Amino acid sequence: MPLRGFSLLTLVAIALPFLFPDNYYVTVVGTTAAVHAMLAMSLNLLMGYAGQISLGHAAFFGMGAYSSAILTTRWEWRPLLAMVAGLLLTGVVAYLISRPILRLKGHYLAMATLGFGIIINILLVQTGWLTGGPDGISNIPPLSLLGWQVDSDLRWYGVMSAAALLVLWINLSVVSSRSGRALRALHTSEFAAQTMGIDTTVMKSKIFVLAALLAAAAGSLFAHQQAFVSPGSFSFFFSVELVTMVVLGGLASTYGAIFGAVALTFLPELLVVFEDYEVMIFGAILMLTMIFLPQGFYVAVEQRLGRWWAARQGGA
């Protein structure tokens, strides 16, 4: 498993706060970008590698976040214990729905995941006695690891980047393993994969559960970082945003997913100077990227650089 990109990202993540101490873009936007990167990478496992579209990924993110929020505020569980409980719950739910839902293909699968996402969102809004309804839950305690309180933006930046790097590592290991090859085979042709002896049903369900678990873990951290959760943060629109991140970076590229997440987090921040035109410019950038670089921005650039490098080597 090639670790060059991983090491490079680790270095960048460590160097940034030293180069720009207490910088808004590093500690605040960077932290959000790390959360988005975790989600985009987990969704990319499902969409990019296994070829199973999901329009309900925000639901798993929300389940992790709400499990942590509810258990730590209402029953005063320890954050880590609550996180584990949230992961268990999400894992079980994801497993239970994976079998029926993943029998569907294409538009039908998209519809089913979309429905699932909306159902979870409605549950969050309607079960006010548990979730606080549309107003959400506030006063979520900060995360503490062995007595070390994660309470400043800088510390959160550290925790979220570390978590994102861990997710990256898990991603890379999965992709370069036997399962990863099986997944890609499945993506290209499910039928061919079956004839090669791959149990595609089990494979798909496994990757679905893994993607859900990673999203739920990100959700747990997110709940503690924000100290507040409300159903709006886990809506259908956020699911679509996640799909956009994956597609913008380029499907089936882990680094592409990271690129998409970081780009989509920073772009709106940089575009606020245009005020009223912000959304229009944002939309135009996305459209142009998809028209001219349909395979995704990161993947396209990577391919072109690769070709240029090969040509240079060949020429010399």
Added chain:
Amino acid sequence: MKIANRVALAAAVFSSFALTLAPVEALLAKDSIKIGSFLAVTGGASFLGDPELKTLQLYVEQINAAGGVNGKQLELVHYDTAGDAKKAVNFVKRLIKKDEVDIIIGGSTSGTSMAVIPTVEEEKIPFISLAGAVSIIEPVKPWVFKVPHTDRMAAERIFADMNQRGISKIALISGDGGFGKSGREQSLLLAPKHGIEVVIDESYGAKDTDVTAQLSKIRGSSAEAILNFGFGTGPAIVTKNVRQLGIDLPLYQSHGVASKTYIELSGDAAEGVRLPAAALLVADKLDDKDPQKLVLVDYISKYENKYGSAVSTFGGHAYDALMIAVAAMQRAGSADKAKVRDEIEKTKGFMGTAGVFNMTPTDHMGLTVDAFKMLEIKGGDWSIIN
């Protein structure tokens, strides 16, 4: 010689440059008071954020034209949250860390306001929220204030009116959105204190087009009046259905329907409906001696002159928040965060569009139930009842 000439020329150019730049620089540096704001100008809650932002822009301009505050110009730094709590948190951090604002006014929705409270408290910056929920200021947080009335006050006002009319048993029907739910909770909580019994408690979905099933149940109950807490088209449907079923009970609505649209949607069925509402709605019908009338008429004419659209109570909240902040800065003699916070807390007798504000260390809103006027719809228009 040549060199000396050049040096002299360069020095002259440089110094003239420096002289012209100096005042500009000084102006840019710290000769402005920065007001940060995050509002839901787009998205589902834009009907809140849009008039709020317009009001802030209008009055910042006015105050600056009149010489600013403490001799300094105001500068408004605004970000659009589209009602997203996640964005709100990041934008508030941006306002504090990057823009280094002196005070924050914003949070059109209760969700976005609640979301930023931990950040505001930690960074110790005064924050005046424009959202409704009681939970924003209860329990009291040192740096958090709010200016709109709460749904609890609306419920109290309604129950007071019911007491006067001798109504003791009511049917409650509420929308299932955030507003309706919160209103329902507050109503259930407060009713016993006013000696009122909620004999039947129904709800309807935001997109329901018919609520006759729920109303039929209410008709069969011993209720003496109907109270509807809701937002949007729901209350108009309830109003129409009540009349269609021939239910002859007094119907109360909440401040959620306090707009002309409600009367238009309900038509004749709205006749006789009572509701609590901010005085802004009936500014022209207030007594000339009412000190609030002056404030309201002034705000309405300025806003409508500039934007050519009708005012709403939401924009009024932004006016109240900005004026309270400005007055506090004037009393503090600076924009020092701790001093301004102390002064906001000492706001006494400030006449805003929502009513008279009297803040205390235990009350970070400062309005009383009287801030609501009880209205009855007569002949397709509001009329004040007392």
